[in-house]
Amino acid sequence: MKQPEHVMHDFSYGAVEDASGLPARVAIFADNGPARAQIEEDLSGAGFRTVDGGAISNLLDGPITLMGDVVMVDCPLVDAGALAALARLDMRVARAGAKLIVITAIDALDAVFGSLDQSDPQILVQPTRGERIVAVGRVLADIGNSRVREMTEEDRLSLLHLSRQVEAIASKLEGLTGSSGGAASPQSALRAHAEKGQSTAGAVAPSQTPSLSNSPRAAMPDPRLVRGMIAARQARSKFFEAELFADPAWDMLLDLTAAKAERQQVSVTSLCIAAEVPATTALRWIKQLVDTGVFLRVADPSDRRRAFIALSEQSSDAMARYFAEVEMPLLQQAA
Structure with missing residues (x-):
């Protein structure tokens, strides 16, 4: 043609x-x-x-x-x-x-x-x-x-x-x-997925987690506290342009932390939803964080065609220690 x-x-x-x-x-x-x-x-x-x-x-x-x-x-x-x-x-x-x-x-x-x-x-x-x-x-x-x-x-x-x-x-x-043929944007498609009730999971940033191998392991935070922090972050978009606060790495880390505390598996799609950036951008973050060992790609033992994303042990420990340090001030603010 x-x-x-x-x-x-x-x-x-x-x-x-x-x-x-x-x-x-x-x-x-x-x-x-x-x-x-x-x-x-x-x-x-x-x-x-x-x-x-x-x-x-x-x-x-x-x-x-x-x-x-x-x-x-x-x-x-x-x-x-x-x-x-x-x-x-x-x-x-x-x-x-x-x-x-x-x-x-x-x-x-x-x-x-x-x-x-x-x-x-x-x-x-x-x-x-x-x-x-x-x-x-x-x-x-x-x-x-x-x-x-x-x-x-x-x-x-x-x-x-x-x-x-x-x-x-x-x-x-x-x-x-201009826009590509009037098709729905990746971000709008992600929002549609979220509205269907799919769980969300966070995106990641290519930063290095400090070594904590010689320190005692901290307990994972209460997932309700983490979900509350996520909700508070998302509420900002009601009053300001969402791009002002784009931080996919931290949003994904938060969501993976909550999911780990809830003993839930996180799919790559739900992780992209939690990142609150276009899916292709979220995938680049995920790839970088898997490459640097911050995240792990975990095969589904019941279906080899599926894979999940999880925090590495080092990242889990780092997030647990972070929340152990900030949990008391957060609880005092909520009271």
Whole structure:
């Protein structure tokens, strides 16, 4: 299908290279043909070489040949076949040292997250067209860093140029398209999930927890106290813009602390809800905190396709000690 000419003329950029100077190539898989074509057009316009991988079922039938440094899968809906394809791709991408980007919807997030445990993927929840381009730029920067043992000053400047170029293209695309097709935003979808009565759990920030191995362990706080603190924080948005107080790391830590005291498991979706930021942003926080050992990814023993997020022992102890220090002043204020 012929694309509008203004789209073709607005993006006349040269081929993008990763930080090691190799041509950037992205393989795209999606069951929705028009969606796959739009992703290919946007990435090609941004200077990336693309390969049309076809439907997601192609990942399951026969051998997988990774056709690029990056594999992008658009998977807003999942069934058993799609999850099997993602799990197989996850294993192959991890073995090949490539990068995986999976686009999904909030309703499918837990299933998608649970099926991807080897390749360290980027998961985007209902992203805009610009956010897709930025995601590819980010993973290409990671690939370049892993390939170049010692980056020269020229390498660093090339990487900076790549990052700026990709973000400029994404911004320009967002200016042309406005909101993405009138679809509900990830944040509104999260709110809809919360209104259905799903439990919420907190997001995380990439900070280091101090070592407490030589100190006696403190008891977890009363979960009612923690939930009260969360409610008080959320009430601020009734009177001020919520962005003024965005602190996903602390909000997730609070919610995971309450959940641990309540002996409740926390899904990645409910953790994103508690973060009170767009789901894709919350997922980046979660990934960083899992990588640094603040959070743990815990497999569901009854269903290997599911995974939960929990506090590490060190983080649990740190939160217990924090509340032991502040609990008395909080109780005095409430009295």
